[in-house]
Amino acid sequence: MANPLAEPLNPLVHEPAPLRNKIMNSLRRAIETGALEPGTRLVEKDLCERLNVSRTSLREALRQLQAEGILTDLNNRGLTVAAVTRSDAENIYRIRGVLEPLIVEQFIENAPDDEVQALKAQSEVLKKAYRGSNAEEIVAAKRDFYDRICTGARNPIAFDLLKKLTLMTSPLRRRSVVRPERQSQSISEIDTIVAAIVKRDKAAAKAAAEKHVANSAISAFRTADGV
Amino acid sequence: MANPLAEPLNPLVHEPAPLRNKIMNSLRRAIETGALEPGTRLVEKDLCERLNVSRTSLREALRQLQAEGILTDLNNRGLTVAAVTRSDAENIYRIRGVLEPLIVEQFIENAPDDEVQALKAQSEVLKKAYRGSNAEEIVAAKRDFYDRICTGARNPIAFDLLKKLTLMTSPLRRRSVVRPERQSQSISEIDTIVAAIVKRDKAAAKAAAEKHVANSAISAFRTADGV
DNA sequence: GATCACAAGTCTGTCATACAAACAAACTCG
DNA sequence: CGAGTTTGTTTGTATGACAGACTTGTGATC
Numbered sequence: 001m002a003n004p005l006a007e008p009l010n011p012l013v014h015e016p017a018p019l020r021n022k023i024m025n026s027l028r029r030a031i032e033t034g035a036l037e038p039g040t041r042l043v044e045k046d047l048c049e050r051l052n053v054s055r056t057s058l059r060e061a062l063r064q065l066q067a068e069g070i071l072t073d074l075n076n077r078g079l080t081v082a083a084v085t086r087s088d089a090e091n092i093y094r095i096r097g098v099l100e101p102l103i104v105e106q107f108i109e110n111a112p113d114d115e116v117q118a119l120k121a122q123s124e125v126l127k128k129a130y131r132g133s134n135a136e137e138i139v140a141a142k143r144d145f146y147d148r149i150c151t152g153a154r155n156p157i158a159f160d161l162l163k164k165l166t167l168m169t170s171p172l173r174r175r176s177v178v179r180p181e182r183q184s185q186s187i188s189e190i191d192t193i194v195a196a197i198v199k200r201d202k203a204a205a206k207a208a209a210e211k212h213v214a215n216s217a218i219s220a221f222r223t224a225d226g227v
Numbered sequence: 228m229a230n231p232l233a234e235p236l237n238p239l240v241h242e243p244a245p246l247r248n249k250i251m252n253s254l255r256r257a258i259e260t261g262a263l264e265p266g267t268r269l270v271e272k273d274l275c276e277r278l279n280v281s282r283t284s285l286r287e288a289l290r291q292l293q294a295e296g297i298l299t300d301l302n303n304r305g306l307t308v309a310a311v312t313r314s315d316a317e318n319i320y321r322i323r324g325v326l327e328p329l330i331v332e333q334f335i336e337n338a339p340d341d342e343v344q345a346l347k348a349q350s351e352v353l354k355k356a357y358r359g360s361n362a363e364e365i366v367a368a369k370r371d372f373y374d375r376i377c378t379g380a381r382n383p384i385a386f387d388l389l390k391k392l393t394l395m396t397s398p399l400r401r402r403s404v405v406r407p408e409r410q411s412q413s414i415s416e417i418d419t420i421v422a423a424i425v426k427r428d429k430a431a432a433k434a435a436a437e438k439h440v441a442n443s444a445i446s447a448f449r450t451a452d453g454v
Numbered sequence: 455g456a457t458c459a460c461a462a463g464t465c466t467g468t469c470a471t472a473c474a475a476a477c478a479a480a481c482t483c484g
Numbered sequence: 485c486g487a488g489t490t491t492g493t494t495t496g497t498a499t500g501a502c503a504g505a506c507t508t509g510t511g512a513t514c
Contacts, residue, residue, distance in 0.1 A: 018467065020290070043494070054469045056283065059495095060290045063247070067294035069387070076476050078495065091382045094333065098325040106321070155318045160296070161388060245496065270465070281498045286466095303505050305466060457513085464507075472498085481490070 023051060023061035031070060031081055032170045038083035042071065068164050084168055086224075092165050093217035099162055100213050101206035103153045104193065108200050111152035116198060119148045123194045130183045145190070172220045182219040189215060246280060250288035253278065258297060258308055259397045265310035269298065295391050311395055316451075319392050320444035326389055327440050328433035330380045331420065335427050338379035343425060346375045350421045357410045372417070399447045409446040416442060 030036040048058050062079055065071045072082045084092070111119075122145050129141040150159035166173070189212040196205035257263040269289065275282050289306055292298045299309045311319070338346070349372050356368040377386035393400070416439040423432035 020467085045494075056470090057468060060287060060467095063287045063290045064294040067291040069384070076495070077478095087381070088384060091384045094329060094382065095326070095385050095388070098329050099322070102321060102325050154314070155321065157296070157315060157318045157392075158322055161322070165384075247496085272465075283499085284497060287496095303466070304507095455514105459510100459512080461510080462508085464505100466503105466505080468503085469501080471500090474496085474498105476493105476495080478493080479491085481488105483488085484486090 019053060019057045020061040020064070023053060023058060024064055026051065027061065027065060028070070028167065032167060032174075034171065034174055036081050038081045038171055040081045041074075041077075042079045042081070044078070068167075070164070070167055082168065084171065086221075089169055089172060089220070089224075090217070092169050093213060093220075096162065096165055097210050097213040097217075099158055099165075101209040103150055103155060103158055103162070104197065104205045104209040105202050106153035106155050106158075107149050108197055108202050108205060110154040115148070115152045119145070119152065120194055120198060122148055123190055126190065127187050130187050169220070172224055173216075182215075185215060185219075186212075246284045247288040247291070250278060250280060250285060251291055254288065254292060255297070255394065259394060259401075261398065261401055263308050265308045265398055267308045268301075268304075269306045269308070271305070295394075297391070297394055309395065311398065313448075313451075316396055316399060316447070317444070319396055320440060320447075323389065323392055324437050324440040324444075326385055326392075328436040330377055330382060330385055330389070331424065331432045331436040332429050333380035333382050333385075334376050335424055335429050335432060337381040342375070342379045346372070346379065347421055347425060349375055350417055353417065354414050357414050396447065399451055400443075409442075412442060412446075413439075 027036070036042075042062065044055055044058060044062075048055050051058065062071060066073060066079060070082050071079045073079060107119075122141070126138075126141040126145050129137045146162075150162065153159070189208065192208040193205055193212060196208055254263070263269075271282055271285060271289075275285050278285065289298060293300060293306060297309050298306045300306060334346075349368070353365075353368040353372050356364045373389075377383075377389065380386070416435065419435040420432055420439060423435055
């Protein structure tokens with residue numbers, strides 16, 4: 001490196017990204033994408049070999065994921081990918097149903113106009129993704145949209161919680177996004193939220209956000225129930 | 228618990244309580260009580276000696292506490308007890324302001340009558356504690372009260388989140404509980420919540436819970452601001 | 455005397471290894 | 485066929501080692 005022209009004026013934090021973080025990201029991703037299905041037992045030696053890391057580092061990463069709730073502890077028999085029960089999922093959607101309106105409210109309180117405009121622009125991107133393209137792009141655009149709202153809300157703690165909660169239900173959600181009738185519904189819901197945000201109408205935005213979560217839940221459960 | 232005799236026949240799970248869990252509890256307690264103040268650097272070798280454990284186990288416990296957010300990571304310089312900023316604390320209270328009403332709502336939905344009665348009884352204990360006794364007992368009674376509501380709500384995930392959030396602000400709260408004017412206020416707020424729960428009046432209970440959180444926040448910040 | 459450079463010490467990040475205890479599966483013997 | 489025993493696997497814990505990052509103290513230079 002040491003070439004100042006490569007990265008013009010970045011912070012250059014020299015982030016070494018400890019190995020355990022890479023491990024965590026790798027496992028998280030695997031769970032998110034379904035490569036590791038709920039219930040899968042995580043055997044340390046296997047993972048060490050597959051990831052080519054030492055048991056020490058692996059175990060530290062596992063402890064961290066365990067604390068995040070996406071891995072559960074069989075009594076003395078190691079860890080498995082958390083299998084979210086129906087009741088758990090319902091509870092998670094209940095929580096999101098109050099957290100996301102809060103985030104939206106705080107976005108309206110704290111985000112300057114240019115962020116509002118950027119959000120609106122991103123919502124257009126998301127809409128296009130919903131219409132035209134594959135699941136990958138939808139997920140990416142949706143994540144970006146969420147990120148904007150959450151960072152604009154200036155509540156990193158709630159952001160963090162939401163990320164963990166949505167990750168927990170990723171097995172459910174992975175299936176429900178692709179349902180076409182949900183897509184058009186989702187588009188209009190997001191439009192409603194954004195419109196309310198642009199007007200800085202807290203009550204309307206919160207109501208729309210809550211409804212959006214509720215409908216996501218319905219759709220996810222309908223998919224899960226095999227309808 | 229309707230039948231006190233049901234207790235003696237517990238599963239007796241023979242919980243070995245891995246060392247790292249004991250370490251976590253010990254550290255959590257130390258943070259909760261203020262023995263470890265925010266900003267304190269946690270040096271692994273020191274802690275190993277003080278707790279008489281190996282670095283391996285200690286580090287796993289630290290990773291878990293880090294994931295819970297009560298320890299923060301200085302870039303390459305180890306961990307410190309998280310110093311909750313003013314803004315963080317405000318955000319935490321905002322989150323609690325939506326989570327606790329949710330819990331109360333779910334308690335009303337899911338708790339059978341005997342749990343409602345038990346909750347009411349515990350609220351009396353709490354009131355007595357507020358009036359008569361030392362801070363220790365108040366905290367214990369309050370924790371018990373909270374536990375009953377949260378378990379009655381059948382939402383262990385929200386329970387977990389709340390525990391972590393309140394732990395994060397424990398430095399603030401440790402001071403504000405003892406303020407006498409807050410005590411009488413708190414008593415009447417809890418009375419209101421319990422009364423609404425007994426009537427199974429969701430709207431009233433949620434409003435009371437939200438107000439309770441808001442007032443706790445005000446009191447905590449007033450204390451923190453040195454008024 | 456101030457500053458810069460370098461050296462020593464400290465602490466974390468990572469690894470390899472080892473062994474006890476818990477558990478599961480296979481196996482043996484009645 | 486069934487009960488107890490053996491064996492292998494996996495986690496829990498400890499120890500020792502070493503590289504790299506950061507801190508601090510020291511000395512050389514101007």
